[in-house]
């Protein structure tokens with residue numbers, strides 16, 4: 001069936017059976033996709049071509065396109081299809097795309113929303129904007145240039161944003177004599193690169209967007225290509241997500257209270273299906289009720305599913321507000337105030353761990369911070385790299401800690417429950433886009449198996465306030481020695497204590513960890529979690545770990561209640577530690593026998609405001625221990 | 640079970656628009672909905688009624704009246720506002736009125752700027768609105784296709800197309816400083832066909848001018864202008880002619896071209912539209928004034 005006869009058929013149906021035609025339109029399958037790839041690969045030209053070939057350009061628009069092509073076109077007066085999408089004055093002047101354009105078109109099989117995105121690295125965030133709502137990505141490659149950094153960057157980012165279907169359009173084949181070899185080489189290279197990505201389908205199409213080869217129909221210039229033309233690839237991508245079959249979640253957007261007798265909770269269902277009578281839990285509060293009714297302007301519904309915007313009323317008068325999530329009771333999402341997430345940084349200013357930002361999820365804005373940058377991703381090699389900050393357009397894996405708990409799911413499992421943006425508190429700019437991987441700890445008030453004998457009860461029985469005394473400092477600075485003395489004194493005072501020492505823990509609990517940055521972070525995280533359990537048991541915990549990074553110490557601090565974490569900085573100059581060298585480690589580090597040794601080839605970040613600062617060069621270990629005890633007593637008064 | 644697993648096209652659009660409106664109501668301090676009386680405004684109002692049901696609209700409605708709207712539009716507005724008990728604010732730029740502003744005396748560009756763009760800014764400043772809903776769609780025009788759903792405006796109401804905030808998923812950043820504001824476009828992803836189809840499906844009332852009827856028109860610069868009142872000066876030899884016409888968009892009557900048509904029902908409009916070969920903005924004088932003119936107007940604060 002050619003396009004022509006489809007058109008004639010369509011006109012006939014519009015004339016004779018308009019209701020039937022509209023019904024078909026209404027239930028047509030639907031695809032949102034983007035075009036991306038490097039600068040000038042022909043993305044906008046391709047979209048212009050699609051609009052033109054699907055007869056979406058009206059006569060008046062065509063006349064102004066011809067006019068514009070002569071004035072500002074890149075094709076020497078011939079039609080420049082990119083001008084159909086590059087709608088901003090600055091874009092037309094420079095012949096590039098700056099921001100994403102959303103266009104709509106349809107074929108007899110499908111309706112499409114396409115976002116044409118910019119290739120320039122500078123505008124990567126605009127590409128991500130387009131990609132965030134798309135189900136498929138058309139990645140353009142200029143046949144003359146092959147795969148470029150920007151091709152890889154875009155592929156990685158769209159994949160990170162959850163796009164599982166890629167169409168690799170090898171464009172400008174007209175300039176390479178429609179050579180099969182050129183196409184095959186690019187295909188092979190891309191396939192190799194994509195091994196490290198997570199696409200479900202990748203389809204390769206050789207084409208010329210400018211000349212229209214292989215766009216709507218297979219091109220006779222490339223008889224060697226036996227796959228379908230581009231449009232037919234788009235029409236057949238299967239993106240069914242089955243959102244409605246997942247567990248029910250509805251983030252509450254707005255509390256609907258027209259009068260004292262009605263209290264409804266309005267929101268868009270992110271996944272699953274809900275019916276009156278269903279038992280639901282409200283998170284993070286953990287309150288439980290049953291759905292009374294599903295209210296809409298068009299009458300109450302028997303059920304509602306993913307993507308519908310509805311208003312729920314509940315059987316019980318429980319407290320629910322914007323920011324809460326109403327969820328299926330048996331398969332509830334987790335709640336946490338700390339999680340790990342991938343972040344695409346979009347701010348002109350770099351991302352700084354520890355700096356306060358606002359985190360906005362689909363229905364809640366919470367103050368928080370990026371407590372640690374675990375690693376950056378090199379978009380070219382996809383390798384992990386250490387780093388302290390994320391610059392514009394960089395991607396990293398981060399720990400985030402919030403001032404309040406949120407209900408969430410991994411972005412992979414449920415994008416609507418796992419996505420967030422980062423907002424700069426001063427400029428209000430959107431500076432990052434985040435995708436949650438998993439929670440780092442569960443919020444205290446939910447899920448935590450509530451027991452009658454709790455932390456307070458245990459602590460009271462021991463007549464003490466549980467805390468962790470976190471000793472940090474260089475190797476051989478005296479952490480263990482001082483901690484040991486402090487523990488003895490506390491014990492003598494009748495306190496219940498436990499000392500977690502670096503070396504001992506590494507023999508057992510953390511035997512599987514080495515000394516690279518990621519392992520050091522994990523080492524500390526586990527010690528933090530163990531300390532937390534011991535605090536819960538009512539103990540006074542002493543830890544002696546180098547714990548060189550501020551961000552990790554901060555992470556542990558964030559795990560505890562505010563007064564439970566006491567940071568003790570054992571401040572001993574490097575020269576003194578080197579001289580002491582009780583385990584001969586400095587010697588080995590000097591000779592290169594051991595790597596990543598703190599103070600040598602791995603940094604030590606001293607605390608900025610330690611709770612207790614011990615200048616060991618000026619005191620004996622016993623004096624230092626006394627100073628710690630004095631400080632704790634002082635702290636107890638405060639608490 | 641498709642009806643339960645995948646929403647139909649208009650259902651999906653409807654849900655998206657409702658989500659956007661609720662987001663504004665929940666997070667903005669003093670929002671307003673711009674109401675132009677046109678078909679898009681009609682759809683937007685209808686969606687707002689749905690979004691907040693059973694509550695009434697949690698914000699007022701603003702019509703910036705240029706004093707040159709079709710008379711039938713004003714009648715329609717009054718009836719509509721009364722019927723839905725809307726909190727309707729009508730703003731007229733009185734400075735413009737004092738200057739005797741009009742498209743015939745001052746030209747379309749100056750008239751639109753003073754009565755519409757300046758009038759709108761006046762009203763937004765006067766009431767201190769921090770967010771204003773508009774019914775613009777991305778398929779209308781090439782610079783609109785580039786605009787965000789939540790579109791930031793400086794304290795001077797300017798749009799900066801070159802540094803728009805990233806807008807990911809349906810998570811909208813509407814944080815602003817004092818004086819700044821947001822324009823919010825809940826119909827961004829609707830097309831002209833969607834609008835008409837929705838009007839048809841939901842039985843949304845529209846100004847009768849959209850439907851063909853014999854009306855007095857004169858042809859000027861290739862545009863059919865309806866003689867709506869006696870403020871329209873006739874050129875020598877000009878004589879209003881009764882023609883079967885309708886309007887694809889509605890604005891100031893001297894600036895809105897009619898099209899000859901026999902479509903007297905919504906379904907006939909849809910049929911005509913599907914088979915036509917010109918775009919809807921073609922009938923607007925304002926778009927032709929200068930190249931890339933919509934982008935420029937938008938930068939200056941036009942909706």
Ligand SMILES: Nc1nc2c(ncn2[C@@H]2O[C@H](COP(=O)(O)OP(=O)(O)OP(=O)(O)O)[C@@H](O)[C@H]2O)c(=O)[nH]1
Pocket residue numbers: 037038039040041042043044045046074075080082095096097098117118119120171172173174175207208209210211
């Ligand atoms: N010969 C040839 N030229 C093409 C083809 N496709 C695009 N071009 C030309 O390549 C240039 C860049 O095209 P655009 O469509 O603007 O490229 P783009 O990928 O949208 O660029 P950005 O959005 O700025 O990244 C223009 O001069 C096009 O006319 C093609 O298939 N063959």
Ligand SMILES: [Mg+2]
Pocket residue numbers: 043044045082086096097116117118119
């Ligand atoms: Mg482009």
